[in-house]
Amino acid sequence: NAGVMQNPRHLVRRRGQEARLRCSPMKGHSHVYWYRQLPEEGLKFMVYLQKENIIDESGMPKERFSAEFPKEGPSILRIQQVVRGDSAAYFCASSQRTSGGNNEQFFGPGTRLTVL
Amino acid sequence: GIQVEQSPPDLILQEGANSTLRCNFSDSVNNLQWFHQNPWGQLINLFYIPSGTKQNGRLSATTVATERYSLLYISSSQTTDSGVYFCAVDSGSARQLTFGSGTQLTVLP
Numbered sequence: 001n002a003g004v005m006q007n008p009r010h011l012v013r014r015r016g017q018e019a020r021l022r023c024s025p026m027k028g029h030s031h032v033y034w035y036r037q038l039p040e041e042g043l044k045f046m047v048y049l050q051k052e053n054i055i056d057e058s059g060m061p062k063e064r065f066s067a068e069f070p071k072e073g074p075s076i077l078r079i080q081q082v083v084r085g086d087s088a089a090y091f092c093a094s095s096q097r098t099s100g101g102n103n104e105q106f107f108g109p110g111t112r113l114t115v116l
Numbered sequence: 117g118i119q120v121e122q123s124p125p126d127l128i129l130q131e132g133a134n135s136t137l138r139c140n141f142s143d144s145v146n147n148l149q150w151f152h153q154n155p156w157g158q159l160i161n162l163f164y165i166p167s168g169t170k171q172n173g174r175l176s177a178t179t180v181a182t183e184r185y186s187l188l189y190i191s192s193s194q195t196t197d198s199g200v201y202f203c204a205v206d207s208g209s210a211r212q213l214t215f216g217s218g219t220q221l222t223v224l225p
Contacts, residue, residue, distance in 0.1 A: 031211075033212055033213070035213070035215075041217070042202060042215040042216060042217050042218055043159075043202070043204075043213075043215045044215070045212040045213065045214070048211075048212055056208075056209070056212065059212070089157060091159065093213075095211075097211065101146065101147075102147075102164075103146065103147055103206055103211045104147070104149065104161070104164040105149065105206075105213060106161060107151070107158075107159040107161075109157070109158050110157055110158070110159075112157070
């Protein structure tokens with residue numbers, strides 16, 4: 001079984017450019033979470049999506065950041081007009097979220113974004 | 117929001133030693149997970165353990181939900197155990213994970 005896939009693994013952008021990060025959840029998983037890990041810090045929740053719906057974006061900056069999870073294709077985290085403070089590792093996680101309450105999340109390898 | 121505290125923040129062991137990592141959380145949780153972030157940055161699922169005790173090889177974990185803490189035990193540590201160990205709890209309506217700040221483990225040969 002393929003795990004959570006993310007691409008690219010490394011992304012370098014200059015200030016002002018756009019960054020697009022992709023995440024394909026595990027097979028059978030319809031819940032996607034994005035987290036950000038700043039250098040030397042733990043992971044912080046950004047946004048939770050189900051197919052075609054943003055459920056909770058309370059952890060995502062209000063400006064320049066957006067996320068989607070279309071009916072077909074991967075989930076996309078988009079950062080417009082990147083700044084140096086956006087440099088971080090961005091992780092995607094997926095879960096199956098059974099009716100019994102199991103919401104174990106499995107993480108992708110992350111995308112390391114460097115803003116020059 | 118919920119607070120998650122891990123201790124110790126850093127731990128240096130000689131290969132073969134045993135260790136206990138602790139995770140305290142400030143409110144009731146739906147679930148709790150332990151992860152190992154290896155030196156390459158990948159997050160490896162260790163345990164999904166909202167309550168009780170589980171074992172997987174040299175690792176075991178115990179969560180006492182009523183007292184709001186979890187413990188991760190590593191026995192006969194190996195150099196490949198090095199990395200950061202994170203505890204994360206699932207408590208919000210969206211079921212997002214709130215992570216502790218981690219324990220940096222270094223196992224020396």
